[in-house]
Amino acid sequence: MKVCVLYTGGKDSHYALLKVLEAEHEVVCLATAAPIREDSYMFHSVNVRWSLLHGEAMGLPHHLLKVSGEKEVEVEELYRELMPLVTQYGVEGIVSGAVSSLYQKRRLDNVAKALGISHITPLWGRDHAELLREEVAKIRFVITATMALGLSERHLCAVVDENMAEEIIALARRYGFSPVGEGGEYESYVVESPLFAIDIIAEPRWHPSGWGVCEIKEAKIRRGQRAGSSFPGKGELDVGI
Numbered sequence: 001m002k003v004c005v006l007y008t009g010g011k012d013s014h015y016a017l018l019k020v021l022e023a024e025h026e027v028v029c030l031a032t033a034a035p036i037r038e039d040s041y042m043f044h045s046v047n048v049r050w051s052l053l054h055g056e057a058m059g060l061p062h063h064l065l066k067v068s069g070e071k072e073v074e075v076e077e078l079y080r081e082l083m084p085l086v087t088q089y090g091v092e093g094i095v096s097g098a099v100s101s102l103y104q105k106r107r108l109d110n111v112a113k114a115l116g117i118s119h120i121t122p123l124w125g126r127d128h129a130e131l132l133r134e135e136v137a138k139i140r141f142v143i144t145a146t147m148a149l150g151l152s153e154r155h156l157c158a159v160v161d162e163n164m165a166e167e168i169i170a171l172a173r174r175y176g177f178s179p180v181g182e183g184g185e186y187e188s189y190v191v192e193s194p195l196f197a198i199d200i201i202a203e204p205r206w207h208p209s210g211w212g213v214c215e216i217k218e219a220k221i222r223r224g225q226r227a228g229s230s231f232p233g234k235g236e237l238d239v240g241i
Helices: 011-022 048-058 073-089 102-115 128-136 162-175
Strands: 002-006 026-035 062-067 093-095 118-120 140-146 186-193 196-207 211-221
Touching (some): 002 073, 011 026, 011 093, 011 128, 011 186, 026 048, 048 186, 048 196, 062 073, 073 102, 093 102, 102 118, 140 196
Parallel strands (some): 002 026, 002 093, 026 062
Antiparallel strands (some): 140 186, 186 196
């Protein structure tokens, strides 16, 4: 199936991409919703423009879709922005990294239905802690925003490896938030994957009220990697655990 991945540059959308490749779907393009408002109900906004570097690194067509960020209006805007991409690339399905948010999944289900295509959710229904462990076994990401009690300034801009993942899982259990950040408790940006490696320069900005943002100032594809050189053909990547 030819699919368009709804892509944020974060760990869940990227891992969903890896999973659809494992399932032998053909990724024909990436689409990133870029909300004008930072308090969008549906879409990731922190450092979202840097997701374009991932598309360049993978050699994939990547489209930045501007949406208002207004509740429900942004869903209709996404539908309108996706319509020409479905025609241009022969898209048969959209892929999202939704894990357990019915709010997000139901709206994307409706968008896909209106477009006459499928909505593929390879991470849906997974246990959050086990999913995080699985993700860090294959990719590395930095935390680009923290908005949950238990996450502190030292987590901002930190690269999450297996040890950090276990710390997040323990904090999530103690303070009652999602270890994968499904509810916006934290945001992420992928820096290492089987498909690319990215070097970044980032600056943490912590607010006394207990939340913070890691602002990416610069990012580049790691030296020695040619853009698109690592993107596999259909069925060539195995990310099974």
